[in-house]
Amino acid sequence: MNSFTPNGLIVAHHGISVEVLFDNGARRMVRVKRNSGHVVGDSVVVTGDLLKRLPRRTELQRRDARGGIHLVAANLDVLGIVVAPLSPGGFIDRAIVAARSALLQPFLVVNKCDLEGTAELLADLERLYGSSVSIFPVSVVLQSGLVPLETFFSEGHRGAFVGTTGVGKSSLLNALCPDIDLKVGSVSEYRSMGRHTTTVSTLHALAGGGELVDTPGFRDFGLVDITVEELAEHFPGFEEHRDHACKFRNCRHRTEPGCAVLSLVEQGVIPAERYDTYMEILGEVETLQFDARSRDWKNK
16 A cells, blocks of 8 residues: 655665655665656655655755766755865865855865964965855864864754765764764665665764765865856855945956946955966856857757
C-alpha cells in the first residue's frame, strides 16, 4: 500500500537513490533517476515511491574547471569559504559574489592556524574582508577556534563549506560532525539500492544545532549566471562605499564618467589590488554573458 508522508528532507544523494529524513525522525531510501535534479537540502513530499520537490528558497550552483554547471545543494542560508596558508587567490572573491547572488550569507574560515605564516594571512584577510564578512580562525589539529564556529551554526544555519585543495575542508567537517564517517558508512544498509554509485553529498545535523552539507569534490568555484550588475553590487569591499553613488545605475566601474568606485580607487580608499581583482572577474563575467547570449541567438 502506498504511504503518503509530507515534510521530508533529502539528506543524502547516492546517484540512483536519495535518503529522505521525515519530521518524525524516520528515514527512507527512495529511487530516483540519475539526472533527476534532486539535491541534498530539497524539501519533498513522498507518495509511495515518488518524490515531489517543494519550491526552493535558495540554490547553490558552481561551474567546474571544464565549464560544467552543477547544482550543489538547496535551501542553504550560509556558505563557509575555507582558506589556509598558500591558498590560491581569487577564490574568496568569486565565492563571496556567488554566495551573495544566491542569497546566502558568506563567511571565512581560516584553517590550519597552527602553521607558520597564519598570522600574516589573518592580518591580510582582516584588512581585505573584515568589513565584509565574518572571519573564523581555527586549527583542527589543535582543536582551537571550533566553539565560535559551532555557536554560529547553532543559531539555526544550514550551510556548506567550499575550499580549494589542501585547505583541510574534510578535516574541518569531521571535527564539527564527529559521526560523519559513521553515517557515511551506514549507506551499506541500502547496498541493493546504491550499488555502483557514489555519494554526491550528505547533510549532517550538528550537536549544538544547525546543519552542514558535505559536498565531496567541491574544489573549484566558477561563477554561474552572475550578471555584471550583480558582480558590481556584491564584490567584497565595494559594499561599504554604497553611500558614494555612481552617476549611472548600471555602472560597471570601468571607464564610466562619474564612477564613485574609480574615484575611491584614485583616492586610495579602495586598494588598487582589490580593483584589479574586480576587473579580472568582470572580464570573466562579461565573457560568460556574451557566450550565453550567443548560444541563445544560435538556438532561435
